[in-house]
Amino acid sequence: MVSFNLFNLLAWRSLILRMIVLFVFIHKAGSAQQHDILLKGGHLIDPKNNIDALMDVAISNGKIAQVAANISESTAKKTINVSGLYVIPGIIDMHVHVFQGTDAYSTSVANSSRSQQADAFSFRSGVTTMVDAGTSGLRNFRTFKAQSIDKSQTRILAFLNVVGNGMIGRFQEQDVTDMNPEMNPYMIKKLFPEILVGIKSAHYWGDFTSVDKAIESGKLADVPIMVDFGEHTPTNSIESLFLKHFRPGDIFTHTYSEISSGRESIVDEKTKILKPFILEAQRRGVIFDVGHGGGAFSWSQAIPSFKQGFLPDVISSDLHDLSMNAGMKDMTNVMSKFLALGMELKDVIERSTWAPAKVINRSDLGHLSIGAEADLAVFNLREGKFGFTDVRRVSVQGSKKLEAELTLRAGKIMWDLNGISGEPWKN
Amino acid sequence: MKNKFLSTQKYRFINYSFLQRMNSFRIHSQKGLSIIILALIPFFAKAQDYDLLLKGGRVIDARNNIDAKMDVAVKGGKISKVAPEILVSSAKKVVDVSGLIVAPGLINIHTHVFAGSNPGFSDGQSSQLPDAFAIRSGITTVVDAGTTGWRTFPDFKAKVIDPSVTRVLAWINIFETGFSSGSAFEPDMETLSVQKTTEVIQKYPESIVGTRIGHYKGKSWVPFERASEAAKIANVPLFVECHMPEYTLQEQLDHMRPGDIITHAFENVSERMTVVDEQGKVRPFVLEAQKRGVLFDVGHGGAGFWFNQAIPAYNQGLLPNSFGTDEHRTSMNSGMKNMLNVMSKYLIFGMSIPDIIARGTWNAAKSIKREDLGNLSEGAVADIAVLSILNGKFGFVDSGQNRIEGDRKIEAELTIRAGRIVWDLNGLAANTYK
Numbered sequence: 076m077v078s079f080n081l082f083n084l085l086a087w088r089s090l091i092l093r094m095i096v097l098f099v100f101i102h103k104a105g106s107a108q109q110h111d112i113l114l115k116g117g118h119l120i121d122p123k124n125n126i127d128a129l130m131d132v133a134i135s136n137g138k139i140a141q142v143a144a145n146i147s148e149s150t151a152k153k154t155i156n157v158s159g160l161y162v163i164p165g166i167i168d169m170h171v172h173v174f175q176g177t178d179a180y181s182t183s184v185a186n187s188s189r190s191q192q193a194d195a196f197s198f199r200s201g202v203t204t205m206v207d208a209g210t211s212g213l214r215n216f217r218t219f220k221a222q223s224i225d226k227s228q229t230r231i232l233a234f235l236n237v238v239g240n241g242m243i244g245r246f247q248e249q250d251v252t253d254m255n256p257e258m259n260p261y262m263i264k265k266l267f268p269e270i271l272v273g274i275k276s277a278h279y280w281g282d283f284t285s286v287d288k289a290i291e292s293g294k295l296a297d298v299p300i301m302v303d304f305g306e307h308t309p310t311n312s313i314e315s316l317f318l319k320h321f322r323p324g325d326i327f328t329h330t331y332s333e334i335s336s337g338r339e340s341i342v343d344e345k346t347k348i349l350k351p352f353i354l355e356a357q358r359r360g361v362i363f364d365v366g367h368g369g370g371a372f373s374w375s376q377a378i379p380s381f382k383q384g385f386l387p388d389v390i391s392s393d394l395h396d397l398s399m400n401a402g403m404k405d406m407t408n409v410m411s412k413f414l415a416l417g418m419e420l421k422d423v424i425e426r427s428t429w430a431p432a433k434v435i436n437r438s439d440l441g442h443l444s445i446g447a448e449a450d451l452a453v454f455n456l457r458e459g460k461f462g463f464t465d466v467r468r469v470s471v472q473g474s475k476k477l478e479a480e481l482t483l484r485a486g487k488i489m490w491d492l493n494g495i496s497g498e499p500w501k502n
Numbered sequence: 503m504k505n506k507f508l509s510t511q512k513y514r515f516i517n518y519s520f521l522q523r524m525n526s527f528r529i530h531s532q533k534g535l536s537i538i539i540l541a542l543i544p545f546f547a548k549a550q551d552y553d554l555l556l557k558g559g560r561v562i563d564a565r566n567n568i569d570a571k572m573d574v575a576v577k578g579g580k581i582s583k584v585a586p587e588i589l590v591s592s593a594k595k596v597v598d599v600s601g602l603i604v605a606p607g608l609i610n611i612h613t614h615v616f617a618g619s620n621p622g623f624s625d626g627q628s629s630q631l632p633d634a635f636a637i638r639s640g641i642t643t644v645v646d647a648g649t650t651g652w653r654t655f656p657d658f659k660a661k662v663i664d665p666s667v668t669r670v671l672a673w674i675n676i677f678e679t680g681f682s683s684g685s686a687f688e689p690d691m692e693t694l695s696v697q698k699t700t701e702v703i704q705k706y707p708e709s710i711v712g713t714r715i716g717h718y719k720g721k722s723w724v725p726f727e728r729a730s731e732a733a734k735i736a737n738v739p740l741f742v743e744c745h746m747p748e749y750t751l752q753e754q755l756d757h758m759r760p761g762d763i764i765t766h767a768f769e770n771v772s773e774r775m776t777v778v779d780e781q782g783k784v785r786p787f788v789l790e791a792q793k794r795g796v797l798f799d800v801g802h803g804g805a806g807f808w809f810n811q812a813i814p815a816y817n818q819g820l821l822p823n824s825f826g827t828d829e830h831r832t833s834m835n836s837g838m839k840n841m842l843n844v845m846s847k848y849l850i851f852g853m854s855i856p857d858i859i860a861r862g863t864w865n866a867a868k869s870i871k872r873e874d875l876g877n878l879s880e881g882a883v884a885d886i887a888v889l890s891i892l893n894g895k896f897g898f899v900d901s902g903q904n905r906i907e908g909d910r911k912i913e914a915e916l917t918i919r920a921g922r923i924v925w926d927l928n929g930l931a932a933n934t935y936k
Contacts, residue, residue: 175617175619175631176619177617177618177619177625177661178619186619188617188631188661188662188665191631191634192617192630192631192634192831194831194834194835195630195631195634195635195834196634198835199835199839218619222619222620222627223627226621226627374935375935378935396633399633399634399638400633400637400638400667400924400925404638460928461928462927462928462929462930462932463928463929464926464928464929464932465935468929468931468932468933469933469934469935470929470932470933470935471934471935472934489835490835491899492839492897493895493897493898494837494897494898494899494903495897496903497897497899497903497904497905498903498904499904499905499906499907500809500900500904500905502813
């Protein structure tokens with residue numbers, strides 16, 4: 076019996092030892108592949124964290140796991156060589172229209188084919204978050220959510236239109252009785268706080284009523300408003316909008332629009348001088364959004380204002396049917412225009428990642444801090460001779476153009492232009 | 503000729519050869535008009551003659567056997583003249599396209615574009631809006647692959663075909679409501695109407711180019727045969743799509759007539775036998791079908807294009823007749839991307855540029871019996887693609903994430919639809935900022 080027990084004890088000891096060895100081995104092997112994806116050798120630009128240097132980025136479980144100068148390939152299941160490329164936070168396009176549908180009664184972008192599908196334009200431009208700019212209001216937001224937001228792989232956030240019907244037609248957008256400053260805040264604060272980031276006022280023909288009702292909602296919901304100071308004849312004063320109506324953090328979109336009537340320009344059309352209150356307004360916290368669109372980006376505004384020291388706070392596309400095939404094209408094209416204008420690459424990146432994230436109070440987005448959702452874009456900066464056209468078919472030449480090589484949304488590869496994550500084909 | 507001669511001064515002088523011009527000059531002189539005035543008319547007329555002149559490009563027009571440096575003049579939405587040298591002063595707008603390829607507007611014969619608000623393809627979120635993809639790829643005509651049948655086609659026409667800038671044509675599904683879910687199903691045979699399908703083709707001849715079979719999970723050959731019969735009656739081709747697991751590849755090909763088109767030609771999925779066998783040889787009955795006149799469309803899609811099929815097939819002479827992309831929600835951001843990317847893959851395989859352009863234009867047009875399209879003949883609608891060939895280091899992936907590398911890639915610089923510039927990548931037609 077004793078000898079048997081002794082044998083038993085020895086056997087147990089041996090087993091335990093073996094298990095410890097095995098455990099250590101498994102643990103080591105586990106740690107050897109702790110990351111799902113490693114982006115190796117890229118130039119990281121992460122404005123929030125003040126990084127503009129060669130850095131590797133490791134991703135685990137859909138989150139940023141490590142950012143360091145040299146992360147070993149053996150730590151990752153998959154390594155993608157991104158040397159010679161720029162690695163940046165996933166782009167946030169703060170002004171789009173993506174409530175695509177076929178509502179027979181809509182004559183504008185709400186629930187119509189004039190809106191576009193988010194996924195068709197986002198990933199191929201490095202965009203991982205789109206913010207719909209008031210295409211829906213409280214009456215049709217749920218439809219928008221069910222058919223577009225919930226069906227998209229792109230993260231879609233939204234400004235709720237101050238008008239309940241959203242943008243179903245120009246006449247409906249004039250309906251002051253459909254602007255509900257009490258209900259809009261419930262939608263934003265209580266019902267859909269993860270999606271709704273602000274209030275939109277747009278295309279209004281009258282006085283400041285639409286803006287003021289939007290601000291009333293914005294105050295109650297504690298969110299910014301975005302104003303398309305559209306179609307007033309005669310024009311309303313933007314100085315008054317900025318200095319008398321806006322709160323700090325409220326957004327003026329279509330910054331570089333120059334139209335003959337309906338909207339006042341930021342640069343005097345005759346003298347080409349930036350109006351003196353613009354920089355003052357920006358200092359006081361007015362957010363200037365590009366919102367390129369089909370009719371709202373003129374070089375005759377952008378170039379003089381840039382030369383006079385004015386830079387937009389946020390770069391965005393205003394994607395819709397009339398902008399997508401015109402001068403706008405896509406978000407990378409709009410960003411490249413600012414390179415052509417002379418803006419530094421890191422400033423362009425900041426204005427399309429961390430800056431819009433702050434404006435919409437989503438500080439969880441637009442950066443690559445450890446633990447953040449792994450929304451990333453890898454860009455190449457093409458060199459050559461490129462032309463960039465504004466909404467009046469006036470072009471400016473540039474020598475650089477951004478192109479989205481790789482886009483990851485929550486750690487998943489959504490776009491891979493040149494197959495850099497693919498395996499070489501063997502015959 | 504008589505009628506043309508009697509038309510306006512302007513028109514006469516652009517359409518006639520030099521000799522004819524001199525003749526008209528002589529005839530007018532005989533009428534006793536002042537020689538000076540007459541000499542000035544063509545000058546003034548010329549200065550306003552064309553709406554648009556594409557100057558100095560390499561014109562590739564398979565229909566007219568052209569691959570040469572030529573100028574292309576557009577007037578009233580039509581191709582007005584193609585010649586080695588057209589005077590700059592003869593056009594209201596001149597665009598310098600030297601170094602670029604000028605081709606007929608590209609034709610994508612396999613798309614799903616009944617985009618709407620429902621789940622799935624029909625009036626649904628799985629389809630793509632035509633203008634979002636076509637125009638930026640030099641495409642001016644897309645063909646929807648059976649997303650609708652005779653019952654749903656009018657709705658599709660109203661919601662998508664009519665409002666689109668892109669010309670949208672359609673293969674009509676033998677299933678009365680087309681298909682919506684991506685998987686195969688079994689319709690009630692009673693609903694498969696040859697008569698109704700034929701009627702809708704005859705009612706919309708400008709839109710419907712043929713019939714379509716696909717997404718059928720049963721064993722019966724009735725659906726296939728009815729689609730084929732309707733095509734025969736309407737004198738249009740049959741388009742054979744995927745997801746018919748009970749039909750063998752050989753049976754499908756055997757049921758097809760010359761001119762019928764099988765798509766997803768180079769797929770490698772469990773559902774259908776591949777065109778290339780395990781030894782890397784194209785199966786003899788596939789080559790036999792090709793010889794008989796059955797056409798093969800790429801139909802890239804999300805899972806329908808594999809290098810281990812396409813490359814051996816290419817090397818053994820099984821070439822696609824057209825570069826259908828099978829564009830939809832899950833293919834658009836995968837290895838497919840857009841039709842120029844699909845065409846560029848063949849550039850890397852070794853296909854010549856004129857051959858690629860031919861398959862993207864004239865071959866595709868002929869396959870859908872729309873010989874009014876895919877060419878730059880004088881009088882044809884002015885649908886034009888101006889393309890550039892990028893040089894660099896590019897990668898291309900198939901549906902299995904396999905990658906090949908190449909040094910060239912096709913990009914769309916300018917797209918013209920019925921004479922109107924609808925895409926201008928680098929502002930070639932724009933005015934320079936001052």
